Amino acid sequence: MTDHTLNRLSAANPFPAATTVAADALFDRIVASPGDRTLAGTPAKRRRGRTFVLVTALVACGLLASAAYGISSLLGDVIGGPTVKAEYAKARTQLTLPPGYTWPKLHWPAHTVTSRGAGGGYAVGFDQGAWECYWVAAIHSGDAAAARRAHIALDDLMAKNSVVAPAGASENWSPPIAEDTPTQVFADDGGFQYKQRMYAAAAAGNPQQLEQSCRNNGPATYRR
Numbered sequence: 001m002t003d004h005t006l007n008r009l010s011a012a013n014p015f016p017a018a019t020t021v022a023a024d025a026l027f028d029r030i031v032a033s034p035g036d037r038t039l040a041g042t043p044a045k046r047r048r049g050r051t052f053v054l055v056t057a058l059v060a061c062g063l064l065a066s067a068a069y070g071i072s073s074l075l076g077d078v079i080g081g082p083t084v085k086a087e088y089a090k091a092r093t094q095l096t097l098p099p100g101y102t103w104p105k106l107h108w109p110a111h112t113v114t115s116r117g118a119g120g121g122y123a124v125g126f127d128q129g130a131w132e133c134y135w136v137a138a139i140h141s142g143d144a145a146a147a148r149r150a151h152i153a154l155d156d157l158m159a160k161n162s163v164v165a166p167a168g169a170s171e172n173w174s175p176p177i178a179e180d181t182p183t184q185v186f187a188d189d190g191g192f193q194y195k196q197r198m199y200a201a202a203a204a205g206n207p208q209q210l211e212q213s214c215r216n217n218g219p220a221t222y223r224r
Contacts (some may be wrong), residue, residue: 011019017054031186039189042055063137063199070189076113077115077174078115078116078172079113079114079115079116079117079118079119080112080113081108081109081110081112083116083119084106084114084118084119084122085106085108085119086119087117087118087119087120087123088106088115088119088120088123089119090119090120090124090182091119091120091122091123091124091182092123093181094181095123095124095127095157095182096127096133096153097127097130097163098130098131098149098150098153099134100134101130101134101219103123103126104126106119106122114172115172115174116174116178116179117174117175117178117179117182117183117185118174119182120178120181120182120183121174121178121182121183121184121185123182124157124161124162124182124183124184125159125184125217126219127220128154128157128184128217128219129213129214129218131150131153131154131157132150132210132213132214132217132218132219133214133218133219134146135147135150135151135154135202135207135210135214136207136210136211136214137211138150139202139207139211151199151202151203154199155199157184158192158195158196158199160181160187161181161182161183161184162183162184162185162192162195163175163177163183163184163185163186164185164186164188164192165185165186165187165188166188167188168188169188171187173185197209198210198213
């Protein structure tokens with residue numbers, strides 16, 4: 001702090017007489033006074049302070065470890081890009097695309113993880129969208145046989161390759177069967193039932209929702 005600043009502070013003091021003290025005399029009185037008995041244990045207090053800091057640090061480390069465990073438990077069995085791509089490749093050999101459709105390459109962001117089974121889930125989702133668009137095209141062309149084939153394929157995907165997550169489950173929940181069977185997981189929010197009603201309506205001659213689903217979820221080059 002500069003002398004100029006101190007001078008300004010002194011000039012701004014509304015009670016200069018009350019706060020002006022003889023510094024040397026005050027210092028002599030303080031030194032001559034008996035010590036404060038309440039401060040006799042200062043070294044011990046300092047040691048306790050250091051102990052408290054150490055304990056706090058240990059507790060913090062413990063909390064970090066518990067948080068890491070909690071996050072791991074929340075995410076479940078997490079996997080990275082190579083495993084996701086391997087699951088996707090395996091699922092492609094277990095699922096059947098409609099005629100004229102091809103599997104897209106799966107692009108997975110680097111340093112990104114997800115739950116086990118996600119690669120198979122992506123494959124099921126693509127397959128489902130492809131069959132929906134195939135069904136829409138069959139309806140528009142009047143190909144009843146192709147429409148029935150699409151309906152059967154979609155019902156099969158819903159029965160064998162789709163599950164509804166338990167109520168309150170994590171977004172990363174996956175069923176044990178995802179290890180061996182490509183599985184699409186629906187949240188417990190009515191999405192699974194919506195798909196079922198959509199297919200039933202299309203089979204009954206009301207394909208509006210099916211057409212909308214194809215436009216929103218189907219392969220871009222096949223959307224109708």
